[in-house]
Amino acid sequence: MDVFEAMETCRAIRYLKPDPVPEALIEKVIHGATRASSPGNSQGWDFVVVTDRDVKQRLADAIAPVVGMNAAALDSPGVSEGERRMIRGALHLASHLADVPVLIVCCARKIYPPQDPQELFVWSAVYPASQNLIVAARALGLGTTFTTFHAVAEEAFRSILGIPDEVFIGTTVALGYPDRPFGPVRRRPVAEVIHRDRW
């Protein structure tokens, strides 16, 4: 699939079919992810690929607060129709997390700069990789959503998945065949985010 078509139609897919994703396709999206850039080619990324039903169920239980938060947000005043659609989608995804065929927890390791204790670039590999991952998935007809579910239940995620202390969780990506159509992403006009020669 063409690069621009894939990026343009890479809408977050929060409704996924339960059908399993072939192993070869999972590896292909992670291959795409790892083609991303990282400072000094330090490749500070790791991917925990969760397909085991029991593990998914434990992660789903851990994010029960997300279900409640989204349910409450749906009833809040001043929520636009677009926001409501997104909240409904997040609510659906959070309450069906154990049914998501593949959860990919994209992790970050502080590798760069070498010999430097700063965490300056800790996110600069995992986020680019996550973006490549979702564009690669789109090109293969697989739907994805970046979620921030791990942020709500960070300790539970770390414990359930056995993530080492020195590793950070960047994104939790839900992956599967889409149950709603792909479509154009909605964004602010480009002119609003470009500054010429100075801010």
Added chain:
Amino acid sequence: MDVFEAMETCRAIRYLKPDPVPEALIEKVIHGATRASSPGNSQGWDFVVVTDRDVKQRLADAIAPVVGMNAAALDSPGVSEGERRMIRGALHLASHLADVPVLIVCCARKIYPPQDPQELFVWSAVYPASQNLIVAARALGLGTTFTTFHAVAEEAFRSILGIPDEVFIGTTVALGYPDRPFGPVRRRPVAEVIHRDRW
């Protein structure tokens, strides 16, 4: 261009021709960048596009230490041929920064979560957008490199570009027509970075 071909051959291009990049292509790569994902579609990104020679020269002057660091690194013992090639490229780019046709300083704003003072997801829009930017550029035949030059001269970059205090610099991308061929990126085998069901 096909998504996987673009990702696969998106090698960092540190040698760029001085030819200007048409305005329409600059906008197209930023259009691609802004198709990236961000938490809650918060779009916490901004792009300072620098083509003015004087501004580029001031940024080039500010990163003089990078030139020295790379020159010293070239002479260090225990540097592999691959690393040496990368260092030579970085040295070339840093010492010719004012000749780079377009510098795009990709910035981050803390937007998500709303009403939350945490900086939890400050990098989660700008890095995905930067990755889309370089893949989009590759698809258009334009070479790019993520640089971390701003980290060496953060205060100077902020002052020269007038970047507001609440805005963070994520990546500084050099963009132009390549003076060396595109080629496959070198990465660790995918099997080394995949963990199944738990770390």
